[in-house]
Amino acid sequence: MSDVKIEQLKSFGKHIDELSELLIHIVEDGASIGFLPPLKLSEATKYWESALSSEVILLVAKINNQIAGCVQLQLCTKQNGSHRAEIAKLMTHPNFRRNGIGRLLMQKTEERAKQDGRSLLVLDTREGDPSNRLYTSIGYIQAGRIPNYAISSSGKLDATIIYYNLEVKTFNKRICNIP
Template sequence: MPDVIIHVLTEEETHAALPTLAEILSDCVEGGASVGFMQPFGPEDAVPYWQGVAAAVGRQETVLLVAELDGRAFGTVQLGVATMPNQPHRADIKKLLVHRDARGLGLARRLMDKAEAEAQKRGRRVLVLDTATGEPAEAIYERFGWLRAGAVPDYALMPDGRYCATTFFYKHLAG
């Protein structure tokens, strides 16, 4: 596996990385990933989203992780830790994104492992996520030991406008 470094970004680092983060998100949406956005979706369309993430990082509501390969970011995932008062033990995995140029290199696994470690550092022991049913990410989460909770038909739209079901997963962390 190539030399991959996983970073947790601060608000300032997130702002500095906006062009790269926008390119990763745009590439994933243009590649058909159902992550909340519709095609066409260029990097300039992604900037406002990442500005909001930067603000959430600054408020300590989100932990943003980035995977770098040879000094360039190719993947990212978020850990949502802004939960209701009766859920201090839980966190949400959001927007696992790997640029198409870097798929198959283990970045998703490394990002998820680091997100789980960050969750444990923050006292979180139950993680949840959702993904488009039948898409490659669904199988990835199962390989990573996530458990299927169920699916909701017609929950969202694919980037091209087709309806898609969404599968919800959870994982209990040790300790």
Template sequence: MTTHTPPWSLRRLQPVTDAQIAELAGVLIDCVEGDASVSFMHPLSREHAEAFWHGVAQGVAAGERALLVAEDAQGICGTVQLVLAQPENQPHRADLAKMLVHRRVRRQGMGEALMRAAESMARDCGKTLLVLDTVTGDSGERLYQRLGWQRVGVIPGYALLPRGGLVGTTVFCRELA
């Protein structure tokens, strides 16, 4: 049996540099241009994308967020975050957010690798419950189900797609052993 080594690697960013923010902005812009419903409307300006990532970088520096990236020969091509800062009655929980994979590297197992690494990172951070939401009927929903996440329910008309039109979101949770 041969093992396949992916053409990318994963690592946690801490701290986040301006050069990494620029690369992360490129991934976010690509996802929005590809019609991913990830909180932003099309067209997404580089300035707006970089401002978002500067906020994430501040959260990482404050210990409120954990940020994983996937990198290949061209740079950052995927990412996922854990929102660690939660209300005082939920110290055991984190939100999994902004799992983004650049279109040029999709269908190579990166989404699954990012999810598994995020779960491991959550355990390392002392978290025992993860929560996320995703576009209903999207490839992300299928990925999360395949990885054993529990589907909690659907909220119809939750958000707008990047070019308009309402879409529902499916909420998932995962208890970590």
């Protein structure tokens, strides 16, 4: 069993290639995260180069110093929204799925949001994706469904489900089975 380490990246440096490869794997695996396959390395790198800002907190999960997943906490900067943030681009590399990495990333993201004084978190995910089960299992509440929200690689228009969590809290400690 390997240890999963969660860390915040404040700059990409040596990690940009790994994050770009992760994004490509996720998109090729069918995830609906704003891109369609085939995703070129140059497009993935361009995305990451513009992703970090003072309003975006990027957490990565590492196993044996290799990035196994990531998530973004996008802080609202509006005066009337200083209590909220959006969770975006939760990704777990296909080789590491079903081992609790997504759950651990969500736990650490909630902890980080709480440190920043955020009491409301929102997110959206494609209807029917496995991530829906994760979000409901950790206490997120479905706020609604928007039909025809995103185009899939087949050209089909998919619905998105919007979730929220009003009680940002620290999760109960759980054991992750990491290969």
